[in-house]
Amino acid sequence: MTDDGAVIELNRDEIVQRIEQGARRRLRMSASELVQAYRSGRLKDPGAVADLLALASLLAESDPLFAPA
Amino acid sequence: MRLPESDALLAEARTLTEAYKSGGQGAARAFRELTALLFRLTILAPEGGVRLFSGPRGHMDFVLGGWRGPDDPLPLTDGRFLRLTVRLCVTPPTEGSRLKVEASSYQYQVDREGIRWIFRYDYLRNPPDPYPSAHVQVCGSLVEDCLPHDTSLERVHFPTARVSLEAVIRLLADQFGTPCHREPELWRPVFAETERAFLEIAHRPLGGPER
Numbered sequence: 495m496t497d498d499g500a501v502i503e504l505n506r507d508e509i510v511q512r513i514e515q516g517a518r519r520r521l522r523m524s525a526s527e528l529v530q531a532y533r534s535g536r537l538k539d540p541g542a543v544a545d546l547l548a549l550a551s552l553l554a555e556s557d558p559l560f561a562p563a
Numbered sequence: 564m565r566l567p568e569s570d571a572l573l574a575e576a577r578t579l580t581e582a583y584k585s586g587g588q589g590a591a592r593a594f595r596e597l598t599a600l601l602f603r604l605t606i607l608a609p610e611g612g613v614r615l616f617s618g619p620r621g622h623m624d625f626v627l628g629g630w631r632g633p634d635d636p637l638p639l640t641d642g643r644f645l646r647l648t649v650r651l652c653v654t655p656p657t658e659g660s661r662l663k664v665e666a667s668s669y670q671y672q673v674d675r676e677g678i679r680w681i682f683r684y685d686y687l688r689n690p691p692d693p694y695p696s697a698h699v700q701v702c703g704s705l706v707e708d709c710l711p712h713d714t715s716l717e718r719v720h721f722p723t724a725r726v727s728l729e730a731v732i733r734l735l736a737d738q739f740g741t742p743c744h745r746e747p748e749l750w751r752p753v754f755a756e757t758e759r760a761f762l763e764i765a766h767r768p769l770g771g772p773e774r
Binding site: 541551 | 591592595596614615616617618619620622624625626628632633634646648649650665666668670677680683685687690691692693694698700717718720
């Protein structure tokens with residue numbers, strides 16, 4: 495593997511799509527439900543989806559995904 | 564026994580450590596390069612790699628993860644995987660432009676999907692839940708029947724101090740038998756140096772919520 499030091503910039507759609515796919519596959523919930531559950535402290539095992547939560551941290555704070563349902 | 568490349572590797576590790584500790588725009592890249600070096604010397608499969616990702620939040624927030632993303636685990640030399648997720652941010656100039664780790668997660672797993680995981684070390688600077696900021700979880704079962712009925716061992720968050728990436732790689736190499744590319748005589752001094760530097764500045768959380 496080439497040791498590429500470049501920073502890969504992901505756009506909103508890519509990020510949300512990845513969270514959506516991962517959340518539905520692993521927890522049977524939507525991306526929005528995942529981030530809401532996490533932010534309210536209701537997610538039972540956040541570490542299990544640390545990768546998805548990290549992706550969410552790349553979204554702007556004003557992103558609609560963080561808006562309460 | 565001192566290997567011919569030892570001095571050069573130590574110098575490279577020191578340069579990268581100084582670069583990430585100096586903060587600023589290049590800090591996250593230096594942190595990535597150092598992480599890649601540690602893996603390259605030890606347990607990363609040849610097809611694996613680590614990369615930095617950013618997004619709409621801006622160019623001061625990053626996630627360090629596998630080659631195709633934080634949700635892409637690193638293939639290891641034992642055929643298993645390490646899901647590496649490190650959230651990094653560079654503080655504003657008024658706060659010194661320092662590189663901070665907001666969260667990290669190291670999950671050793673059998674399959675790429677992570678359904679068959681073995682253990683996971685997590686750290687979260689500001690957790691929204693009552694679990695310890697730094698903890699380890701093990702996917703297994705206890706010999707004794709001592710947990711509440713609705714709790715399995717994998718849901719127990721054992722508090723830990725900050726656990727470095729170096730410690731996790733050592734654990735895999737020394738105790739899980741994950742093969743290393745290079746001799747311990749070469750990488751152990753590098754790991755000692757970089758781990759010491761990390762622990763000197765690492766945030767040390769309490770073992771649980773204050774309130």
